[in-house]
């Protein structure tokens with residue numbers, strides 16, 4: 001048995017590293033078109049930051065784990081080929097802003113069809129709209145020569161920041177397919193370290209749809225608690241207390257009830273929009289509107305955070321300085337895709353403020369690229385005005401530098417190091433009144449208030465003074 005994986009990203013890299021670690025006798029070859037990414041996978045500076053990943057890669061790389069750009073050769077040699085390429089929201093044409101862009105998946109299927117001979121199992125690891133396997137099968141059916149294929153759906157449920165733990169001990173592994181023999185081959189791989197009762201098998205379409213549904217349900221919980229956070233701020237209830245109170249109901253459960261500045265990441269918004277598009281495609285308009293509201297609520301939460309900052313700071317932040325702590329979409333990752341920080345920063349820049357950003361894992365190049373992408377116009381151009389706004393952003397080497405001379409600090413990512421900063425020192429280096437806007441509810445409000453800060457947190461009203 002030989003495995004190949006097309007796509008060395010946040011999913012392909014860690015997932016294949018774990019398979020290689022657990023199955024020392026199976027050669028695993030991860031390929032990508034992006035040479036720079038492959039070079040990084042082959043170096044000591046991996047392209048993604050993920051706790052525990054270094055150790056797993058170090059154990060298997062050079063033994064049975066290989067990274068290269070030799071896509072054709074890797075496909076030709078493999079018995080099982082995982083497709084783990086990106087499936088972003090379409091930005092053009094039919095379904096723009098909603099449907100998934102399946103261009104990269106289709107290209108993989110065509111390439112597999114072109115270079116394969118013998119029997120191969122093609123595994124959809126990317127998150128795909130339900131019935132994509134139909135298209136993949138049709139493309140593969142046109143393969144020349146003597147090739148034959150089985151197609152499986154094996155969506156990935158890892159979350160960034162906890163990917164290694166999620167892969168080591170998954171709640172479940174899901175495998176959808178038609179051929180029992182092909183399903184069994186993949187079950188046998190996972191069964192090396194995952195208990196059999198955690199490996200679920202279904203038909204292809206249930207597997208594809210379950211992935212979109214899982215992400216939609218998770219995101220819905222975040223939007224639900226965030227909607228309540230707005231009501232808490234208006235009424236004097238405390239959103240963390242409400243979350244605790246409802247989370248102890250075993251039917252509701254405590255997870256994914258942390259109110260925040262809004263969910264980010266490459267998956268939630270993309271997958272819900274994809275679900276909305278699918279519902280609309282099948283004429284299910286009420287179902288589409290229902291799920292659309294989860295994204296609308298999230299956009300509202302991000303906007304609300306920035307506008308609360310402006311309102312609180314005497315309705316003007318122009319020519320003021322804000323220290324932003326965190327840029328990644330959650331802690332323990334360097335991924336910034338759809339991070340709430342980008343949107344909040346954009347809104348503040350449009351108010352003509354200066355922003356000093358610090359994130360322990362995100363590079364200045366990435367921060368600038370994120371802002372340029374968001375502030376470009378429809379034709380993809382960045383106007384000189386918008387460029388001048390981005391010039392008001394300075395990326396600094398630590399949290400103290402971000403806070404120094406800032407009128408306010410805004411916590412965007414829940415990095416642990418932000419909890420234990422020397423806030424007394426920070427306070428003395430800020431103009432007064434010094435504001436803190438905690439977009440993650442990780443700071444000790446009482447302690448900060450005692451130092452002298454005016455603290456604003458999500459879903460918490462401020463005590464009336466005097």
Ligand code: NAD
Pocket residue numbers: 006007008009010011012031032033034037071084085086087104107108125126127128156157158159160266267
């Ligand atoms: P990514 O952008 O990090 O990686 C995708 C990689 O595929 C890129 O490096 C790209 O260069 C490569 N690629 C694209 N077309 C290619 C081709 N034709 N040949 C070779 N390489 C090609 O994306 P990701 O975050 O790893 O996500 C991959 C898929 O997994 C998506 O469908 C996503 O929805 C899904 N997913 C992601 C996560 C997550 O946490 N990021 C979790 C579960 C599922």
Ligand code: UDX
Pocket residue numbers: 156157158159160161215218222255256257258259260261262263264265266267268329330
């Ligand atoms: C998600 C799914 O959890 C995972 O199963 C799937 O495979 C990919 O998409 P990911 O996006 O990596 O994973 O991270 P996740 O932990 O789900 O967080 C997503 C966003 O929601 C982050 O911005 C996070 O900060 C936010 N969030 C999460 C909250 O604001 N509150 C919560 O209670 C949980």
